[in-house]
Amino acid sequence: MRHIIGSIVLVAALAIGASFIENEFYLRTLFMICIYFLCAAGMNVLLGFAGQKSLGQAGLFAAGAYAVALLTTRYEVGPWLSLLLACFVSAVFGILIAVPSLRVKGPSLAMVTLAFGIVIEKVVTEGSEVFGGAMGIYAIQPLNIGGTPFTMVQWVWFGLLLCLVAHLLLRNLLRGRFGRAFLSLQADEVAAGAVGVAVYRYKVLAFVIAAVTCGLAGALVAQQNQYINSDFINFHLSVFILLLVLFGGSGSLYGPLLGSVTLVIIGALVARWTWIEHFVNGALLLFALYAMPKGLAGVFGALFQAMGLVGGKGGDAATQGGIVPRLPTRAMPHTATGSLLTADRLNKSFGGVVPAKDVSINLTEGHIHALIGPNGAGKSTFINMLTGIIRPDQGKVTFLGRDITQQSVHGICDQGIARTFQNLRLFKDLSVRENVLLGQHSRMQNGFASSLLGLPKAWREEGEALRKVNDILAFTGLSQYAGSPAGSLAYGLQRRVELARALASEPFLLLLDEPAAGLNPQETAELGQLLVRIRNEGITILLIEHHMDLVMTISDHVIVLDYGQKIAEGTPGKIQADPRVMEAYLGTSTEAA
Amino acid sequence: MLDAYIQTLVSGLAIGGVYALIALGFSITFTTTKTLNFAQGEFISFGAFIGVTMLLLLSGLAGTATAVPEEAAAAWRYPAAVVGAGVVAGVMGILIFVLAVRPFAGKGGMNWVMSTIGFGVILQSIGLAIWGPAPVMVPSPLGDDVLRIAGAGVRPQELLVLACAILIMIALDLVMRRSRIGKAMMAVAHSPQTASLMGINVTLVMIGAFALSSGLAGVAGVLIAPIASASLFMGMGFALKAFSGAIIGGLNNPRGCIYGGFILGVLESAVGLWQAQWREIVVFGLIILVLAFRPAGLFGQAAVDKV
Numbered sequence: 093m094r095h096i097i098g099s100i101v102l103v104a105a106l107a108i109g110a111s112f113i114e115n116e117f118y119l120r121t122l123f124m125i126c127i128y129f130l131c132a133a134g135m136n137v138l139l140g141f142a143g144q145k146s147l148g149q150a151g152l153f154a155a156g157a158y159a160v161a162l163l164t165t166r167y168e169v170g171p172w173l174s175l176l177l178a179c180f181v182s183a184v185f186g187i188l189i190a191v192p193s194l195r196v197k198g199p200s201l202a203m204v205t206l207a208f209g210i211v212i213e214k215v216v217t218e219g220s221e222v223f224g225g226a227m228g229i230y231a232i233q234p235l236n237i238g239g240t241p242f243t244m245v246q247w248v249w250f251g252l253l254l255c256l257v258a259h260l261l262l263r264n265l266l267r268g269r270f271g272r273a274f275l276s277l278q279a280d281e282v283a284a285g286a287v288g289v290a291v292y293r294y295k296v297l298a299f300v301i302a303a304v305t306c307g308l309a310g311a312l313v314a315q316q317n318q319y320i321n322s323d324f325i326n327f328h329l330s331v332f333i334l335l336l337v338l339f340g341g342s343g344s345l346y347g348p349l350l351g352s353v354t355l356v357i358i359g360a361l362v363a364r365w366t367w368i369e370h371f372v373n374g375a376l377l378l379f380a381l382y383a384m385p386k387g388l389a390g391v392f393g394a395l396f397q398a399m400g401l402v403g404g405k406g407g408d409a410a411t412q413g414g415i416v417p418r419l420p421t422r423a424m425p426h427t428a429t430g431s432l433l434t435a436d437r438l439n440k441s442f443g444g445v446v447p448a449k450d451v452s453i454n455l456t457e458g459h460i461h462a463l464i465g466p467n468g469a470g471k472s473t474f475i476n477m478l479t480g481i482i483r484p485d486q487g488k489v490t491f492l493g494r495d496i497t498q499q500s501v502h503g504i505c506d507q508g509i510a511r512t513f514q515n516l517r518l519f520k521d522l523s524v525r526e527n528v529l530l531g532q533h534s535r536m537q538n539g540f541a542s543s544l545l546g547l548p549k550a551w552r553e554e555g556e557a558l559r560k561v562n563d564i565l566a567f568t569g570l571s572q573y574a575g576s577p578a579g580s581l582a583y584g585l586q587r588r589v590e591l592a593r594a595l596a597s598e599p600f601l602l603l604l605d606e607p608a609a610g611l612n613p614q615e616t617a618e619l620g621q622l623l624v625r626i627r628n629e630g631i632t633i634l635l636i637e638h639h640m641d642l643v644m645t646i647s648d649h650v651i652v653l654d655y656g657q658k659i660a661e662g663t664p665g666k667i668q669a670d671p672r673v674m675e676a677y678l679g680t681s682t683e684a685a
Numbered sequence: 686m687l688d689a690y691i692q693t694l695v696s697g698l699a700i701g702g703v704y705a706l707i708a709l710g711f712s713i714t715f716t717t718t719k720t721l722n723f724a725q726g727e728f729i730s731f732g733a734f735i736g737v738t739m740l741l742l743l744s745g746l747a748g749t750a751t752a753v754p755e756e757a758a759a760a761w762r763y764p765a766a767v768v769g770a771g772v773v774a775g776v777m778g779i780l781i782f783v784l785a786v787r788p789f790a791g792k793g794g795m796n797w798v799m800s801t802i803g804f805g806v807i808l809q810s811i812g813l814a815i816w817g818p819a820p821v822m823v824p825s826p827l828g829d830d831v832l833r834i835a836g837a838g839v840r841p842q843e844l845l846v847l848a849c850a851i852l853i854m855i856a857l858d859l860v861m862r863r864s865r866i867g868k869a870m871m872a873v874a875h876s877p878q879t880a881s882l883m884g885i886n887v888t889l890v891m892i893g894a895f896a897l898s899s900g901l902a903g904v905a906g907v908l909i910a911p912i913a914s915a916s917l918f919m920g921m922g923f924a925l926k927a928f929s930g931a932i933i934g935g936l937n938n939p940r941g942c943i944y945g946g947f948i949l950g951v952l953e954s955a956v957g958l959w960q961a962q963w964r965e966i967v968v969f970g971l972i973i974l975v976l977a978f979r980p981a982g983l984f985g986q987a988a989v990d991k992v
Contacts, residue, residue, distance in 0.1 A: 200932060211969050
């Protein structure tokens, strides 16, 4: 609340200040700060949160600008409606630029977005019949009130108002479920999917948000100038928008503000010499990357912290003494079949390697199942098939009576299967609490609109999730680490954070891929107790493990894989006596005899 | 009609040869360092202008002009300019590796994308300060008279470009597959850690990769200048299309990149026969299609993300 009032007061003060400025140049500079703030605020969602490098934002700026230009000049749509439609047009282009991101990652994606920007630039330059090319489009209708076009001061006011609205809305969005989901994409897409984040949908959403703010900025520029031509749209604009975010502080809510204010002012100072302006921007980009990886926002943040103005987050509420909290769980739907999960004759081959050959298993509710076998037996592949990360070539997986073989990774998480990874996949830069909150992602009900508008529902859900997460942290003994970045913890603790994150999706079935790997004997014993406690909460467990003492103590049922085939299953006692298991682990018994 | 097709094919192959050279450069840095030079376009433009400057200086003229006189490109001067541009661009490549790539490579966040872009923006503004924004006409060393082959008009420079590109690529392919240094590069491409355990100086190989990749871009700039005329703004388009070629062929596969470059050149030329202004749009549209159905390229192997 304090933040909202503060922002409103700041914007109001600027608006009042602006009305005393007579100089057109200063007003225009202020207007451009607003424009670039809008671009940067959306780009921050895409780059700073979702971690997608888009080098084609100029294309989206163009989409908004030319939409407004064509709508008002050709189709004689009113200026206000055109502005609104321009936002929709840019959103469509945002989806277009997002499509390749679903298939390619990393440098190739950056290159593709770059190409997108260049193509739009080419289209508006070459397509002179429609877009006017370098001649441009004149007589774009400006915004007006009752037929009177905006004066420069009114443009500034309107710009400030839009910035305020954009900032507050995005702040609502980014501080809750959606912001965390975007951050998880940046950190690790596979893990994000496994905790229930719909990876593709969120990526597209991030692109669309960046596209709408950028298109809005373009439309405003076109309407204010009443003119647009292809010179506006160039690669330097894309780089500048990127720079706004990086220089201001990528991933910080204040970054876009700091970036747009400083860079527009610097730009205004050197604008007389075009090539110097570009040189300065390039140099600032390098400077930001070398010297302040968290941008101006990071520098100021560190400064304030050093001055003691902002304390570190205080100690968490003391953990409830003595009472061990229950895990949050969801009500089990009643099914006819009786078994929780059935895998029916799963097959998978990678070329000549066959990690699964007609593997069928049956998991019973409330049991701890163990999946063991020598290295390369196909255990991890099996878990990957159950969670949708790898699709089986043949076979069928039924969970709670439903066929989940072709379901998406996040959909399977939604159904109630959670997992951990053999090689830890934590969101390392996020705090332990945020990691576990991400596990709650699929359980939270607040959608885009309620999160964006900060409706009571979003607050309720967030509070509820936080309460459950605190319970889970207490249950797993992690409360004291809640505020630390997950990557900073000792290895054994990191394993436990991943387990807590999986528990946060309130699963019916928990799949653990070597949870004891790298743990010392003491930690392994503690893990065993923790797993039994989790089972006692009613959660079924399937674990892959090499620590046989752990497996044999806690499991109710053991399945043995070798070369992609199930060679035995049964109670721990039965497995220990099985000659085929001994053969797989120790070699043939005839030699020993 | 046939002559028009032949003409299209030859110019497509010529431009494709240039794309192939640049695409090969992308592939070389990507396989060894897992990074790409996003300023490659500026290296192409710089290559062209260094070539122009060398041609002018070698024939005793002032360093800048709006057009290079025909006699300045004659005889040994053009090959010297090609080599010179390659060497200078190669040195610039070492600089960009040390200053912009190495500090960020291997860390999350791909900051090297932004740092190489920043480097490129700086290079371009320096270039504009030295040579100005106007394009410079460059004559072909073989003259600009059109040759007639089976009735089709072919520019001698196109044949020269094609020949040079093929020679360079054959030489590189041999070096890669036969020589010690080539094997070292392949080892680094597969696993830098293991390569360094085997006593290979990985940093040196990476520097070499950037020098080579940038050198190829510089050479490509001089080769293309007589066809497209040298301009500081020409590089980006070439670099993007070359990258598209690399994507078609598969970034991990150097030979695939070469095929990809040629395919793209011929395709672009063919589209140009039909609708010249649609070239870029068709080409980039195709890339998006390729990425949608075969993200690893037509000749590439899908990288498996082990979970």
